[in-house]
Amino acid sequence: MVKIEQLEMNAQRAQLNADMKSLVEKYRSIFGWNVPEIDETLSDRLIFEALRQALNDIEGKLAKSTDIR
Numbered sequence: 001m002v003k004i005e006q007l008e009m010n011a012q013r014a015q016l017n018a019d020m021k022s023l024v025e026k027y028r029s030i031f032g033w034n035v036p037e038i039d040e041t042l043s044d045r046l047i048f049e050a051l052r053q054a055l056n057d058i059e060g061k062l063a064k065s066t067d068i069r
Contacts, residue, residue, distance in 0.1 A: 023051070 024047060031043040 020051075024048075 024044075027047045027050075028040075028043065031038055031047070035043070
């Protein structure tokens with residue numbers, strides 16, 4: 001049987017994806033404003049790496065205060 005938490009995550013997944021897309025677009029825009037001749041492929045890679053690192057950092061901090069792992 002699926003846990004209620006998984007059902008809730010499934011219900012929120014589309015919104016989570018939309019929020020993440022908005023966040024990526026926000027930082028793509030900022031890069032574009034600050035770097036006139038931007039290498040979009042490189043900036044996209046850097047943005048995704050930074051987002052992944054931020055998520056890992058947040059997960060690590062939460063793991064210390066709760067039992068999420």
